[in-house]
Amino acid sequence: MRRPKLVLVGNGMAGVRTLEELLKIAPELYDITVFGAEPHPNYNRILLSPVLAGEQMLDDIVLNSYDWYRSRGITLHAGRAITRIDRARHRVETNDGTFAEYDRLLLATGSTPVMLPIPGADLGGVLTYRDIADTHAMLDASRQSRRAAVIGGGLLGLEAANGLKARGMDVTVVHLAPWLMERQLDQTAGRLLQRSLEARGIVFLLERQTTEFIAGDDGRISAVRLQDGSTVPAGLVVLAVGIRPNTALAEAAGLHCNRGIVVSDTLQTFDPRIYAVGECVSHRGVAYGLVAPLFEMAKVCANHLARLGIGRYAGSVTSAKLKVTGVELFSAGDHIGAAGTDSIVLSDPVGGVYKKLVLRDNRLVGACLYGDTVDSAWYFRLLRDGRDVAPERDRLMFGEANLGDAGHLGQNRAAAMSDDMEVCGCNGVCKGAIVKAIEEKGLFTIEDVRRHTKASSSCGSCTGLVEQILMLTLGGDYSVAPKQKPVCGCTERTHAEVRQAIREHHLLTIAEAMHFLEWRTPNGCAACRPALNYYLLSTWPKEARDDPQSRFVNERAHANIQKDSTFSVVPRIWGGVTSADELRRIADVVDKYRIPSVKITGGQRIDLLGAKKEDLPAIWRDLGMPSGHAYAKALRTVKTCVGSEWCRFGTQDSTRMGQALERALWRMYAPHKVKLAVSGCPRNCAEAGIKDVGVIGVESGWEIHVAGNGGTKTAVAQFLAKVATHDEVLEYAGAFLQLYREEGWYLERTVHFVERVGLDYVKKRVVDDADGRRALWERLRFALDGEADPWHEPQRAAVDARQFEPIATEA
Amino acid sequence: MTVKMTEDWIRVCALDDIPVPGARVLRRPAGPDVALFRTAADRVFALVDRCPHKGGALSQGMVFGERVACPLHGWVIELATGSAVAPDEGCAMRVPVHMIGDDVFVDFAAITVRATSVVEP
Numbered sequence: 001m002r003r004p005k006l007v008l009v010g011n012g013m014a015g016v017r018t019l020e021e022l023l024k025i026a027p028e029l030y031d032i033t034v035f036g037a038e039p040h041p042n043y044n045r046i047l048l049s050p051v052l053a054g055e056q057m058l059d060d061i062v063l064n065s066y067d068w069y070r071s072r073g074i075t076l077h078a079g080r081a082i083t084r085i086d087r088a089r090h091r092v093e094t095n096d097g098t099f100a101e102y103d104r105l106l107l108a109t110g111s112t113p114v115m116l117p118i119p120g121a122d123l124g125g126v127l128t129y130r131d132i133a134d135t136h137a138m139l140d141a142s143r144q145s146r147r148a149a150v151i152g153g154g155l156l157g158l159e160a161a162n163g164l165k166a167r168g169m170d171v172t173v174v175h176l177a178p179w180l181m182e183r184q185l186d187q188t189a190g191r192l193l194q195r196s197l198e199a200r201g202i203v204f205l206l207e208r209q210t211t212e213f214i215a216g217d218d219g220r221i222s223a224v225r226l227q228d229g230s231t232v233p234a235g236l237v238v239l240a241v242g243i244r245p246n247t248a249l250a251e252a253a254g255l256h257c258n259r260g261i262v263v264s265d266t267l268q269t270f271d272p273r274i275y276a277v278g279e280c281v282s283h284r285g286v287a288y289g290l291v292a293p294l295f296e297m298a299k300v301c302a303n304h305l306a307r308l309g310i311g312r313y314a315g316s317v318t319s320a321k322l323k324v325t326g327v328e329l330f331s332a333g334d335h336i337g338a339a340g341t342d343s344i345v346l347s348d349p350v351g352g353v354y355k356k357l358v359l360r361d362n363r364l365v366g367a368c369l370y371g372d373t374v375d376s377a378w379y380f381r382l383l384r385d386g387r388d389v390a391p392e393r394d395r396l397m398f399g400e401a402n403l404g405d406a407g408h409l410g411q412n413r414a415a416a417m418s419d420d421m422e423v424c425g426c427n428g429v430c431k432g433a434i435v436k437a438i439e440e441k442g443l444f445t446i447e448d449v450r451r452h453t454k455a456s457s458s459c460g461s462c463t464g465l466v467e468q469i470l471m472l473t474l475g476g477d478y479s480v481a482p483k484q485k486p487v488c489g490c491t492e493r494t495h496a497e498v499r500q501a502i503r504e505h506h507l508l509t510i511a512e513a514m515h516f517l518e519w520r521t522p523n524g525c526a527a528c529r530p531a532l533n534y535y536l537l538s539t540w541p542k543e544a545r546d547d548p549q550s551r552f553v554n555e556r557a558h559a560n561i562q563k564d565s566t567f568s569v570v571p572r573i574w575g576g577v578t579s580a581d582e583l584r585r586i587a588d589v590v591d592k593y594r595i596p597s598v599k600i601t602g603g604q605r606i607d608l609l610g611a612k613k614e615d616l617p618a619i620w621r622d623l624g625m626p627s628g629h630a631y632a633k634a635l636r637t638v639k640t641c642v643g644s645e646w647c648r649f650g651t652q653d654s655t656r657m658g659q660a661l662e663r664a665l666w667r668m669y670a671p672h673k674v675k676l677a678v679s680g681c682p683r684n685c686a687e688a689g690i691k692d693v694g695v696i697g698v699e700s701g702w703e704i705h706v707a708g709n710g711g712t713k714t715a716v717a718q719f720l721a722k723v724a725t726h727d728e729v730l731e732y733a734g735a736f737l738q739l740y741r742e743e744g745w746y747l748e749r750t751v752h753f754v755e756r757v758g759l760d761y762v763k764k765r766v767v768d769d770a771d772g773r774r775a776l777w778e779r780l781r782f783a784l785d786g787e788a789d790p791w792h793e794p795q796r797a798a799v800d801a802r803q804f805e806p807i808a809t810e811a
Numbered sequence: 812m813t814v815k816m817t818e819d820w821i822r823v824c825a826l827d828d829i830p831v832p833g834a835r836v837l838r839r840p841a842g843p844d845v846a847l848f849r850t851a852a853d854r855v856f857a858l859v860d861r862c863p864h865k866g867g868a869l870s871q872g873m874v875f876g877e878r879v880a881c882p883l884h885g886w887v888i889e890l891a892t893g894s895a896v897a898p899d900e901g902c903a904m905r906v907p908v909h910m911i912g913d914d915v916f917v918d919f920a921a922i923t924v925r926a927t928s929v930v931e932p
């Protein structure tokens with residue numbers, strides 16, 4: 001069968017990224033041809049500055065080798081510029097007569113540097129800074145001449161100036177505005193930047209206009225004349241006064257352009273066969289010049305080219321970071337502060353640190369950081385999420401570091417780390433390995449880094465640190481994880497969308513949900529199947545049927561798998577109170593089944609480690625104790641102190657309260673594990689402050705705290721309500737947990753859930769709305785009523801007995 | 812696919828003895844366990860029950876498409892080849908498996924020759 005032809009014009013980062021995304025989801029769909037004006041495969045244009053500065057080699061920055069094109073059957077015409085699009089005959093043509101027909105055309109022609117319309121702009125030695133050829137020309141010129149002038153003190157101009165300085169030239173920067181990078185920085189930050197670059201020997205002439213380039217005896221550039229009549233001697237001039245979307249080809253073909261090729265939210269031009277992505281487009285009136293938005297466009301465009309038709313590009317928030325080694329600078333959003341905004345400013349000019357955060361209605365709308373950009377990734381995320389930051393407003397300036405993460409020695413400054421320092425404590429990945437992977441494999445997102453290095457892929461506590469390393473390595477081109485992340489690679493749908501569809505369309509099986517939501521894979525993957533199974537069960541209790549084969553082994557075997565593939569068994573011990581009888585049975589089981597290790601857990605229970613899978617059903621039977629669900633995303637323990645029954649300080653009977661909670665809530669599955677604690681007085685010996693629900697007895701009743709966490713991310717529980725009676729504790733705690741069960745995302749702990757929806761929202765639903773609270777509690781009781789104990793009613797709990805019986809063979 | 816049936820092929824179970832999609836463990840008198848997989852589309856595969864990463868029991872993993880996710884650290888292994896999915900690198904040993912009607916046959920001889928070095932830790 002003849003495959004439709006896709007032609008890409010523009011062999012740069014945006015176009016090739018679109019092809020990569022397309023090949024990921026529809027590898028065989030198109031016969032692909034690529035035309036690129038430059039005689040190179042796709043390379044990382046952003047890294048030209050380090051090449052110019054001598055910190056990297058050209059070979060290092062190639063993103064897709066010739067082999068990449070060849071092995072994917074892509075025809076590449078490198079060094080052949082398309083000069084005409086024949087829309088009537090669906091073909092593109094070059095000057096040398098080469099042409100290619102298309103069924104779909106993708107334009108990614110990028111941008112061109114703005115030339116100054118002044119005398120001498122065409123002299124030898126007057127260069128722009130855009131591609132490999134420009135970089136070569138600058139390097140050649142730097143060997144022939146000692147003096148360079150850079151016209152334009154923006155991002156690109158300063159990177160060029162820094163690179164030429166590093167190559168040993170005397171560099172003068174001529175800039176029209178009163179301070180540097182005036183589009184990204186406010187005046188204070190601009191001055192700090194200028195001072196630090198001046199310390200490197202770069203000379204700045206601000207508020208000066210260039211009027212003429214003067215030729216020397218050899219006919220090449222020899223000096224730059226300014227409006228005040230003065231001249232700056234220069235054997236090399238770099239023009240960096242801006243870029244302009246390259247629309248010449250599209251305009252000649254009659255495509256609608258307006259400061260860019262105008263595209264819709266699906267990246268289609270006015271000719272529906274023709275798509276456009278990257279710096280050449282104008283989307284909703286905005287043309288982007290940074291790489292992160294291009295990648296977002298690429299994803300959406302590929303999806304439509306693959307005929308999946310999902311996803312719209314709705315514009316990007318961009319950030320800027322200067323790639324000048326040793327200069328820490330970040331800016332994003334409205335960093336100047338328009339009317340209606342207010343700013344929080346930290347200014348230490350002597351220490352070389354300046355930070356400004358711009359807020360509107362308690363939401364971060366802009367940030368400008370100089371000297372200390374450790375928290376830039378965090379601020380950028382807050383900015384994109386548009387979350388209400390009122391609760392942490394007073395601490396906002398001090399960054400994410402005070403939020404408490406474990407696992408990397410409290411290390412939280414990526415810039416200050418040496419290459420051999422460990423970043424990911426779970427998988428033993430050091431900073432150098434991550435930087436190397438980012439540079440060598442061309443990684444741009446946190447997901448890429450996770451896939452390639454495993455860093456941040458287990459407990460996730462180092463995610464912030466890995467993001468910092470990404471930003472540090474890539475500068476402004478780091479692509480922040482999108483606000484709305486799909487559940488997994490099998491779908492474009494987010495957790496919120498999946499939950500909504502299951503609820504609104506009464507979906508009851510995984511197959512039904514996958515079909516309705518147009519899953520791309522026949523039966524999902526290890527990430528989405530457990531999530532769907534949980535969403536179905538929690539949304540439609542008693543209706544949806546559990547699918548054990550969509551559960552992780554622990555929840556299938558009702559025990560915890562260990563590193564040697566044996567299992568551990570934790571029986572339920574209500575409120576941590578046991579008896580001689582139970583302990584005797586546990587001891588007998590340990591002897592009978594030769595359990596190698598017995599350990600007291602942190603949740604006041606007993607862990608039997610090293611049990612063989614075949615023995616599990618008999619162990620459960622002999623124990624005669626209920627399942628502790630220590631293996632499940634479910635209610636684990638309710639930890640208690642001894643309370644008023646024995647303790648001389650106790651004000652409430654915390655043990656009885658804890659047991660009542662545990663009996664009411666056990667068998668409760670949730671998006672993630674759930675741990676409770678009850679203390680009998682404010683001395684809080686049960687450590688209720690770091691539990692999903694922590695209850696603390698006081699003389700007049702009980703305080704209920706929620707969303708604490710003692711694990712990966714230590715977080716103190718937040719006060720929810722104070723109540724008087726036992727029954728109220730059950731109702732409030734149950735209602736909170738049901739809200740989490742109904743609206744939490746799979747694998748989201750309560751701390752992250754409450755962070756996402758806000759404590760105010762939780763209070764509104766659980767504290768202020770009495771009817772709503774009772775309804776939540778009622779729904780939870782309905783869901784749990786009559787649920788089977790998998791250890792003692794395996795058939796009713798749909799436990800597959802075959803898994804405990806290996807098939808014996810003769811050979 | 813045609814398979815030359817020799818005396819090395821041993822019937823181990825019926826197709827319906829394997830959960831779908833899922834796996835069973837084949838326990839052998841000598842030599843390592845073998846994981847026998849069944850996909851949602853009722854295709855059957857067999858691999859030596861050791862993940863190339865840290866030796867996790869692949870039979871305990873979640874099966875999806877024609878892949879299994881190792882229960883220990885989530886490496887994804889292709890059932891047809893035993894290879895880890897990129898960017899991970901490694902390979903679990905394949906065991907020849909064949910269906911006649913609803914009966915599942917395995918050729919252990921094919922691995923006993925090669926698998927002498929694969930011993931339980």
